[in-house]
Amino acid sequence: MSARQDVLRRGVLLLALAGGAQANTAVEPNTRVPAAVMHYAPSGFPDRIVASPLQDGASGFAVSWRTDASVSAPILEIVVAGDSPDMGAPRRLAAASRAQATENGQAHQHHVRVDGLQADTLYAWRVQGDRTWSAWHHTRTAPAPGQPLTLLYFGDTQNKNVSLTTRVVREAMRHAPDARLALYAGDLVSGGDGEDDNEWGEWFEAAGALPTSMVVAPAAGNHEYFEEFEDTPRERRVLGAHWPLAFALPGNGAPGAQATSYWFDYQDARVVVLDGTSALDLGTAQAQARWLEQVLAGSPARWNLVMVHQPMFSPRQDRENRLLREHVLPVLERHRVDLVLQGHDHVYGRRGGRVAGQATPQYLVSVAGAKQYRLSTQARASMAPVAEDTQLFQVLRIDGQHLRYEARTATGRLYDAFELVRDGDGRQLHERSEDRIGPRDCPRALSPKGRGDRCWE
Template identity: 65%
Template structure:
């Protein structure tokens, strides 16, 4: 006998289907906490733990974390990672502490610089709170120069970190478990001081395991700054309060941008991080260029990467970043930097320099859901390009090869190439087209907020 569903069940299914059909893609807020909620207020339990590379990443790293104001100068414990739950007697280091007041109240931010370590060695560390400790986290120091390296690069995360960026970070981490280093090209969050602490909390929530066990190196973006004296003749950019206390980065930048510009070496690669916002809006471009010239001139390694938020060649219309082009780009050209990794324009685009040399290769990418539209100029001068696509990048580097892949949030291959180095140090670029999906364009006439210059919010 054929089974017949009860009318009430059929009606319920029909109503559910009808309700589902009425759901629209409206823009959602940047955080998942209701207005006025202090869900992410600091407590005596340590949170927002993030590791970063030391200048010489084979012998050290640094850790930053947060607690409430009941904790001052807590300890970090470090041991060689082993297979027994008996970790032994740890080395204990005392943190330095800075206070921060936000919409979630007063918090204390702690950091420890760890040195004297063995290269390519797995350590376990934990951080202290109020009468409690965080979990033991594993962190492997960089191997000696010449050892193959896998690293991740993310464009802007910025919006809806917990809701939509988290899937990109998880996919990257799941597909690349051997990644030692993670580069973030700025605009990690969207808000300004006074409204962005919950956004920072959800950035940490989205990438927690990656941030605790990988050497994280971010560049500051324009959204890490806020406007002071807005709409007055005294209006100016001011670095937001979170950036200086959130990360424990190498202290080796120029005086003009001491908190936001730095460099480090990692397994045969020199990475230099530039503050594009300060160069464009605060007049520090020449000072950063002079510093970068010195950093790159002393590079003993076969590869170099510059990480910066604003692109030298913008894939979005009406953005030229002229001061960067005039003041910093000549140094990048002079030293034939291999990769310039960028964000800011919320699209994808790759191109070489104007003189048709193999390097530098300029890339703009976006990890978050805020998506812009490409300019006609970008479509003529960049290949491939992309819209409406969340991406992450995987780089695999050895002394003779630099392999680059850009992948979508679901892990599909979007772009790939390889830089090959010959015996004399010359380099050539080889396109890798097999397995790539077709370039993606935005199919929407406007974003959910009605903006025609954006594809998605």
């Protein structure tokens, strides 16, 4: 019996200390799916539909979706969106399908590349199931360089996605209705508890309309991997079966990490996604650093963003991602990458690079989901602002020579904000202090499960 099922069976209430007083707090399971219930079983109706970027975001996007095993050669239809229900004859594209066995039954995952599209154009598209179709979804291709762009960045979602991540996603879309791109910094799910497919089902349910109204670019986190041969001399990290099937990614990654690293150009930004788990645990740090060097050296973009799950400078106590700092950090600093977007440590923290007086890189760590850790003493001394016990999302707005960044809480309150301004070949950093709320720290001595190293489970 899993720990989650045991909690469901016994309905255990644990005591948490909040502000020095005891309070009864129910420990919520990782998903809302009761044991033995197949809420997320695949069917002939298409679900888990998500658009992901091509290498050139202006020319199209790729789409992935799921059905049951009865669907083996489905179609995607796409047409320029129009105001009439009659939008004209759509272009039809056949998908490639792969089988997947899960605790919720046999599924087929379908991928299709949709290229040859016009830049900055709204398209309507739908995907096929078993004698049925999805809704018509609207996705706009990337604008040409020089046009404004809004994008979203989320730290780890991971736990209790439907229960507590849903509100963050909806608030983010409310604050950035013009967003065309969403970046997820890894650990989308927790995994490893026999509920992997339920967790992926919850991630897509929590995301709602986001994965079909904009393109989604995720990083793989350590929880997208599992431990094979755990607690034996043969123990090793293995990428989970869902990752390469859930998204149709560009496929231009680093040697040894082709399935989990990639890059793409989107308007005035080049986005490079690394796999920190592969770098730290599977020996690909040097290969990814060499690949990153080449991708950044060849970048024509005005702004360069790098996303990786594990931080260069960890704000959590007793974490030191040495191989990333040894091999990847020098590349980020040498190329003066504008933003390094990270997760993993379940707190918020921001700091500049190693060279005093330089505006870039700006290193960001954030968390969108329910699990909340505690800040280290070093993080409080070297990062500003920082936060504990806070679900966040980030809105980035790129407009010519300006990149504006906002970190907002789950209720939409502004927690951090700054602007980078291009000044010749350099950058200027302008802090925005107005309208920010005050610092947030964990008010509890122990988590609901009685852990002193966490604020919330």
